[in-house]
Amino acid sequence: MLKPLILAGLSLLVAYLYNKLRYKRFQQHAGIPQLPPSLLLGHLKLMGEYLARGPADRHPDSVFIQMNEDLGRPPLMLVDLRPVNRPMVLVRSHEIAEQVSRASKIFPTSTPKANPRYLEPVIGPTSILASHGEEWKALRKRFSPGFAPRHLITMLPCILDKTISFVEHLDSFVRTGDDFSLVPFGVNLTFDIIGAVVMGEDLHAQHTNPDSQSELIRTYRELLSAYADDKADLPWWLIPRTILKRRRLGKRIDTIVKAIIQRNHTVKRDNARSILSLALQDTEVLTPQLINEACDQIKTFPFAGHDTTSTAIAWILYELSLTPHALKAVRTELDDILGPETGVAEIRAKLLSHDGPDSLRRMKYIAAGTVRTPDGQDHCLDGMIIYNCESLIHRDPDVYGDSANTFVPERWIGEDDELSKKHSTDLPPNQVPHSAWRPFERGPRSCIGQEFANIELRVIIAVVARRYNFVKVGLGEIEMDEMNLPVRANGGRFKVKSELYNTRQVTSKPVDGMRMKVKIA
Numbered sequence: 001m002l003k004p005l006i007l008a009g010l011s012l013l014v015a016y017l018y019n020k021l022r023y024k025r026f027q028q029h030a031g032i033p034q035l036p037p038s039l040l041l042g043h044l045k046l047m048g049e050y051l052a053r054g055p056a057d058r059h060p061d062s063v064f065i066q067m068n069e070d071l072g073r074p075p076l077m078l079v080d081l082r083p084v085n086r087p088m089v090l091v092r093s094h095e096i097a098e099q100v101s102r103a104s105k106i107f108p109t110s111t112p113k114a115n116p117r118y119l120e121p122v123i124g125p126t127s128i129l130a131s132h133g134e135e136w137k138a139l140r141k142r143f144s145p146g147f148a149p150r151h152l153i154t155m156l157p158c159i160l161d162k163t164i165s166f167v168e169h170l171d172s173f174v175r176t177g178d179d180f181s182l183v184p185f186g187v188n189l190t191f192d193i194i195g196a197v198v199m200g201e202d203l204h205a206q207h208t209n210p211d212s213q214s215e216l217i218r219t220y221r222e223l224l225s226a227y228a229d230d231k232a233d234l235p236w237w238l239i240p241r242t243i244l245k246r247r248r249l250g251k252r253i254d255t256i257v258k259a260i261i262q263r264n265h266t267v268k269r270d271n272a273r274s275i276l277s278l279a280l281q282d283t284e285v286l287t288p289q290l291i292n293e294a295c296d297q298i299k300t301f302p303f304a305g306h307d308t309t310s311t312a313i314a315w316i317l318y319e320l321s322l323t324p325h326a327l328k329a330v331r332t333e334l335d336d337i338l339g340p341e342t343g344v345a346e347i348r349a350k351l352l353s354h355d356g357p358d359s360l361r362r363m364k365y366i367a368a369g370t371v372r373t374p375d376g377q378d379h380c381l382d383g384m385i386i387y388n389c390e391s392l393i394h395r396d397p398d399v400y401g402d403s404a405n406t407f408v409p410e411r412w413i414g415e416d417d418e419l420s421k422k423h424s425t426d427l428p429p430n431q432v433p434h435s436a437w438r439p440f441e442r443g444p445r446s447c448i449g450q451e452f453a454n455i456e457l458r459v460i461i462a463v464v465a466r467r468y469n470f471v472k473v474g475l476g477e478i479e480m481d482e483m484n485l486p487v488r489a490n491g492g493r494f495k496v497k498s499e500l501y502n503t504r505q506v507t508s509k510p511v512d513g514m515r516m517k518v519k520i521a
Helices: 003-028 045-049 060-070 094-101 117-123 132-148 149-152 156-176 183-198 215-225 239-270 275-279 288-322 324-338 342-353 355-363 397-404 418-422 449-466
Strands: 076-079 087-091 385-388 468-472 503-505 507-510 514-520
Touching: 045 060, 060 183, 094 385, 117 215, 117 239, 117 288, 132 149, 132 275, 132 288, 149 355, 149 449, 156 183, 156 342, 156 449, 156 514, 183 275, 183 288, 183 449, 215 239, 239 288, 239 385, 239 514, 275 288, 288 324, 288 449, 288 468, 288 507, 324 449, 342 355, 342 449, 355 449, 355 514, 385 514, 397 449
Parallel strands: 087 385
Antiparallel strands: 076 087, 468 514, 503 507
8 A cells, every 4th residue: 555655656746846847948938039948958958969060169159159040049048057057048139238237226236247156266255256236346446446547557667568578489489480379478478467567476477487487377377277178167066176176276376365465565655556555555454354355356357357368369460360451450550659660679668658648549440349128028037147148249240230250440440441341230330339349348347457458458469560470370270372372252351271269268268279370570
């Protein structure tokens, strides 16, 4: 008698769990556009099938782009990541992205950011990236003075000095003719700039001998390497050894950074000008809480700033190498602003002169792109990951027309050139909606370091763009004709033999590190 009751109970439990799973998988979010999910794996199985159609190591955004296309390009798209993660809603529409980032009565500092717990060893538990409300406002207020344009301009000598070391590395490759990965050298450069500007420390990141680099840099690199694959954000129970390694290295970095905080606090009255010293200038006593909070922010700024800027440098130089008219426009603008001299010393002197800050502001072409649901349905997104997917938003043909995937700096400044005429957009030149360009996101939670990044990029391009010609090697290299001359595609851009793609290495990076050869221009 007992056995049939147990079997009946188990049958009821199985039926209950099955119906609950069916509801969660097929009905709970049925109102949001999505491809057909699997009962057990949601969209994870489908994502695997999409990945199998191309290089397996490419960035997940490339899969999301194709899924969105196959679904008819809806403004919102559900990707069900259960049981590994929460469901995620990808935002393609810049108008919806603006709703997400805007302040509201419920969220005065915009929709709360997802807590990236897997990154806690890198950025700490009180990072400005994961904090909310009054806690976030206090952190933003404390560190904002150091990121103000007026202060950052005073750091130009430091940025230029670090860029000189970068040029010395490029010159060495000019002499040898060897190819190299550009991204790591850009990473080292941005680490050095961040170390000096943010912490007042020389991290020696550009030294070729790792033993000559600071302990902070060596430990930070080892920590980031523990994230450098597609399993970066898996639950702890799937990668326990990796999680323990991350925590150990994170604690070591805490010790190093807290010593730096103490040094900045000690010298702040001696007119030290690092962002950290400015943040501490009104602090008489460093409490344990304040040290911990400052530590987490100082860990966050290198994480948020080194990869994105160095990758941007690599892609900019690559696209300029493929787009002759754009490279010519950059060089002409620099000639007009800085004069014809391309030597590092001459450019440094010009940018450090009284007219230096104005020279940076006049770089209109180089700065192109730094401008600041349509169906009326409401969707409940409680408990979901909301992903403003820039890979979709920044390539939206509804905004950028048939040039959505083309490198066209002119679209931002309204230049009357052949490419602008050929590749039309749905809007007049220089009238791309502000909300459709969000590399630093928008709203109250926009990146605190965006002006820092813009100054870095302008300085580096000003020093490098006229001095060197970069030639891609391997993936993405230029197709040559029988006369060994570049083959031009529509719009004057050079054809490539194969497409270069991004992979996920904590952030998005070119798969080969942007392998290049470099020559003096």
